[in-house]
Amino acid sequence: MDNKNEADAAPSGGLIGALQRLGEHGLELLQVRLSLLGTELEAEKLRLLTALLRALLALVLVALALGLLSVALVLLCPDPWRWLAALLLGLVYVGGAYGLWQKAREQMSTPGGMFAASVAELARDRDALRGS
Numbered sequence: 001m002d003n004k005n006e007a008d009a010a011p012s013g014g015l016i017g018a019l020q021r022l023g024e025h026g027l028e029l030l031q032v033r034l035s036l037l038g039t040e041l042e043a044e045k046l047r048l049l050t051a052l053l054r055a056l057l058a059l060v061l062v063a064l065a066l067g068l069l070s071v072a073l074v075l076l077c078p079d080p081w082r083w084l085a086a087l088l089l090g091l092v093y094v095g096g097a098y099g100l101w102q103k104a105r106e107q108m109s110t111p112g113g114m115f116a117a118s119v120a121e122l123a124r125d126r127d128a129l130r131g132s
Contacts, residue, residue, distance in 0.1 A: 030068030033121060040115050051107040058100040 077085040
């Protein structure tokens with residue numbers, strides 16, 4: 001009778017036990033992949049928000065440049081040099097706005113596409129399953 005109790009306490013072997021372990025491992029793998037997907041979604045959201053804020057700041061700088069250009073024409077320099085000073089100041093702000101715009105565009109183009117880490121992990125899983 002003691003042998004039967006020891007057999008009951010041991011993990012079940014055979015096909016049913018293997019299927020249970022396979023199911024458990026599959027669920028663990030799915031949980032890890034879903035966690036990775038959630039992390040990547042959060043990173044994409046933050047990247048998009050940063051790019052949108054930079055684009056908005058670029059638009060504000062362009063508007064500021066236009067306002068300063070018109071004020072600078074009247075107030076900054078003596079009559080013969082007013083146009084040159086306004087032009088240079090406007091070019092500085094337009095250059096800043098262009099730099100911010102380029103940074104926003106750079107952030108929006110992701111190398112490898114969206115969810116690159118998830119795709120790579122799934123490819124590794126597929127290769128591991130083929131190899132076993």
